[in-house]
Amino acid sequence: MEPRTALVIGNGAYGDAPLRNPVNDARDMAAKLRELGFQVIERLDADRQTMRQALREFEQQLRQQRGVGLFYYAGHGVQLKGQNYLIPIGVDIRQEFEIPDEGVDADAVLRAMESAGNGLNIVILDACRNNPFARSLGSRGLARMDGPVGTFIAYATAPGSISKDGTGRNSPYTQNLLAAMSTPGLSLEQVFKQVLVGVERETGGSQVPWVASSLRGEFYFLPPAPAAAPAGPLAGPVPATPPAAPSVSPARPSAGEPPPTNAREPAESLEPDMVATGDAGFSIGRREISLEAYRRFAEANGRVAPEPEPGAGHDSPARVTWREAVDYAAWLARQTGRAYRLPTEAEWEYAARAGLGTYDPDGQNREWTCSEYRAEYEGQEQRCATRLPEAAAIRSGNGRAGADPLSEDLSFRLAREP
Numbered sequence: 581m582e583p584r585t586a587l588v589i590g591n592g593a594y595g596d597a598p599l600r601n602p603v604n605d606a607r608d609m610a611a612k613l614r615e616l617g618f619q620v621i622e623r624l625d626a627d628r629q630t631m632r633q634a635l636r637e638f639e640q641q642l643r644q645q646r647g648v649g650l651f652y653y654a655g656h657g658v659q660l661k662g663q664n665y666l667i668p669i670g671v672d673i674r675q676e677f678e679i680p681d682e683g684v685d686a687d688a689v690l691r692a693m694e695s696a697g698n699g700l701n702i703v704i705l706d707a708c709r710n711n712p713f714a715r716s717l718g719s720r721g722l723a724r725m726d727g728p729v730g731t732f733i734a735y736a737t738a739p740g741s742i743s744k745d746g747t748g749r750n751s752p753y754t755q756n757l758l759a760a761m762s763t764p765g766l767s768l769e770q771v772f773k774q775v776l777v778g779v780e781r782e783t784g785g786s787q788v789p790w791v792a793s794s795l796r797g798e799f800y801f802l803p804p805a806p807a808a809a810p811a812g813p814l815a816g817p818v819p820a821t822p823p824a825a826p827s828v829s830p831a832r833p834s835a836g837e838p839p840p841t842n843a844r845e846p847a848e849s850l851e852p853d854m855v856a857t858g859d860a861g862f863s864i865g866r867r868e869i870s871l872e873a874y875r876r877f878a879e880a881n882g883r884v885a886p887e888p889e890p891g892a893g894h895d896s897p898a899r900v901t902w903r904e905a906v907d908y909a910a911w912l913a914r915q916t917g918r919a920y921r922l923p924t925e926a927e928w929e930y931a932a933r934a935g936l937g938t939y940d941p942d943g944q945n946r947e948w949t950c951s952e953y954r955a956e957y958e959g960q961e962q963r964c965a966t967r968l969p970e971a972a973a974i975r976s977g978n979g980r981a982g983a984d985p986l987s988e989d990l991s992f993r994l995a996r997e998p
Contacts, residue, residue, distance in 0.1 A: 583647030583882035587638040591655030602654035628668040642696030657707030765804035865993035874898035902985035922950035923995035925961040953982030
């Protein structure tokens with residue numbers, strides 16, 4: 581399968597005219613995309629700095645992975661003089677001239693995708709919801725955008741119109757989109773035709789989704805199901821077939837690397853060696869995730885695994901970025917059906933002090949945790965960060981520190997909930 585990378589943002593906690601569904605929409609979309617093999621960057625109720633940082637991370641991952649890029653946004657959006665702006669949380673917009681400074685230019689998403697140089701880009705904007713900005717500032721709905729060749733742009737409604745937030749868990753648009761994406765054998769265009777029919781029916785024709793496309797080939801969220809084997813006395817279950825690659829520019833595999841596959845491996849072959857913490861209510865890896873274990877994840881998701889350091893073997897720790905460690909944990913959880921994640925800083929310290937597992941006594945191996953780093957303990961050490969932190973907490977035999985989550989020289993072990 582081609583590498584698949586997505587940035588999903590849902591903004592609802594606005595000071596003026598908050599929206600009920602965008603966070604639900606973004607969470608459900610992120611979960612669905614992960615099921616479909618996407619590496620997902622997820623941000624909820626993001627301010628402008630968080631949105632810009634996420635877009636920068638998205639471009640970096642696209643540049644590294646290539647393949648398919650997808651951007652999904654749910655929340656307020658506004659058009660000003662033919663230009664579209666996505667509205668972050670915490671803005672203070674009182675005059676029209678402030679919109680470019682306070683909002684995030686939607687064209688920046690297209691520029692980031694074009695800069696990364698990947699072959700197929702999908703932009704989904706559920707961002708035309710009726711909002712307070714459009715009453716006194718800008719224009720109604722969003723304007724049409726034109727992307728480079730290989731870009732598919734989907735709007736929740738036609739240019740210049742507004743869409744509905746919905747009365748259930750999801751907006752009508754995202755609800756129908758989630759259902760269509762789960763249907764095997766639908767091309768990208770067919771998915772959004774199905775969405776159009778569903779949304780138009782549910783809204784009585786008051787909302788009609790719209791798309792702009794310059795695709796050259798076909799893309800499937802879920803490829804057509806393989807033909808069933810003929811029935812017979814010795815016929816057994818048909819083995820799962822890895823999804824077919826979309827017709828886009830080929831990824832750049834490493835020399836000698838076998839073709840990637842998303843086939844599920846036996847859970848017992850993936851489970852790390854864990855040790856229980858008793859009354860603390862979690863288990864933790866006896867040692868760090870090895871290069872060999874990380875290689876399986878990389879091959880299954882079309883990524884490039886780090887090379888062993890001089891003199892190190894494939895059983896040595898994998899040294900990766902914080903996001904790659906988080907993605908590995910999420911992938912392992914999907915493969916095994918168990919709740920794997922990075923340990924919190926407090927859990928790592930508890931296990932190390934109790935001697936639960938193998939830790940580097942000299943402190944040379946620095947390990948990721950899922951916690952945000954702050955110089956003073958303020959409770960964040962006991963929980964996982966919900967978005968990419970500016971500094972992630974790391975632990976070693978020499979104590980604690982913070983590290984840029986894009987650093988590539990740290991190892992990690994996993995925690996598992998009961």
